[in-house]
Amino acid sequence: MNHSVLQGFTKSLAMTVLSEIGDKTFFAAAILAMRYPRRLVLAGCLSALIVMTILSALLGWAAPNLIPRKLTHHITTLLFFAFGLWSLWDAFKDGEAEDLAEIEAELDANMKTNGTSKDKSKGDDDTKKKRQPFLTQFFSPILLKAFSITFFGEWGDKSQLATIGLAADENPFGVVLGGILGQALCTTAAVIGGKSLAKQISEKLIALSGGVLFIIFGIQSVLSAVES
Template sequence: MTLSVLEGFTKSLAMTVLSEVGDYTFCVAAILAMRNPRRPVFAGCMTSSVVMTILSVLVGWATPNLISHKWAHHTTTLLFFVFGILSLWEGYTEDGDENELEEVEEKLLKAELKGNRGGKAKGSSKTDEDSKKEKRPFLTNFFSPIFLKAFSLTFFGEWGDKSQLATIGLAADENPIGVVLGGIIGQALCCMVAVIGGKSLASRISEKVVSLVSGILFLVFGVQSFISTAETT
C-alpha cells in the first residue's frame, strides 16, 4: 500500500467512524435490528453505505477534472475548517436534552403507524395478502422488505449529510482508492456495532463529545491540508 493510499485510507476511516457513530443512520440500523432479523438489516444498511461511499468518491475524483486541482484543494481545505467549526459549535451548544436515538425511533414509529393504518383501510384478509405478494415487483421478491427498508432509510439519510460532503472533499484531494477502502471499512464497523448492540450504545453515547471530537478531527485535517498547500507554493 503506497503512502498516498494509506493517507487517504486513514483519513477516510477516522472521519467515517467519528461522523457515523451515534448519527441518524447509526440509530436507524440499531432500531431496525432490535425489531427485525439482523442479517437483512446489516445487508441493507451496508449495501447502501457502500453505494453512497463509491458515488461520493466518484464525484470527488471527477471534481479536479472539472476545475483545477489547486481550487479543488482549496475548496477541500475550506470544507474541513467549516465542518470543524460547525461540529465544535454543535458540541458547545448541545444542551443534552435531545436524544438522536429517541428522535429516530419516534419517526420510525410514526411511519409504521401510518403504514398499518393504510393496510387496514385497504383490507388485510389472507386473500388480499396473497394477491399483493403475487403483484410485488421482482426486486421486492428477491430482496426482503426489511433489506429494502434498511437500504432506503440509510441511503436517503446519508444523502447530503456532512460525512458525504467530507468524503467528496477527501476524494478530490486524496487517493480515491484509499478513501473508498477507508470509508467502506469505517461504514462496516459502524453498521456492525449498530446492528449487534447499537441501541444500548447509542443511548449512552454523548452527542456533545462526539461533536467535539469530530470538530477537532476536521480542524486537524484542515490544518494539514493548509500546510500541504503552503509547502507546494
C-alpha cells in the same frame, strides 16, 4: 499499500468513524436492529453506506478533472474547516438525545402507517402480490427498508460531503477502503449493540473529536502543496 493510498485510507477511516458514531443513520440502524432480524438490517444499512461511499469518492475523484486542481484543493480546505466548526458547534449546543427520540418516533409512525395498510388488505393477498414492487420480489422488504432509510438519510449529510472533499484531495481508492471499513465498524456496532449502545454514546464527545479532526485536516491541507 503505497503512501498516498495509506494516507487516504487512514484519513477516511478516522473521519468516517467519528462522523458516523452517533449520527442519525447510526441511531436508525440501532433501532431497526431491535425490531427486525439483525442480518437483514446490517445488510441493508451497510450496502447503502458502501454505495454512498463509492458514489461520493467517484464525485470527489471526478472533481479535479472538471475543475482546476488548485481550486478543488482550496474548496476542500474550506470544507474541512467548515465541518470542524460545525461539529464543534454541535458539541456545545443542547439536545444530546434528540436524534434518537426523533428517529424512533419517525420509525414508529412509519410502522403504524404500514400496519394500518396491511390490515385493510389482508383478504386480498393475490392482488397484493401482483402490485408488489419489483425489488421486493427478489429482496427482503426489511433489507430494502434499511437500505432506503440509510441511503436517503446519508444523502447530503456532512459525512458524504466530507468524503467527496477528501477524495478530491487524497487517493480515492484509499478513501473508499477507509470509508467502507469505518462504515462497517460503525454499522456493525449499531446493529449488535442496539439501542442500549446508542444511549451510552456521548454525542458531545464524538462531535468534539470530529470537529478537532476536521480542523487538523484543514490545517494539514493549508500546509500541503497542491499537486499539478
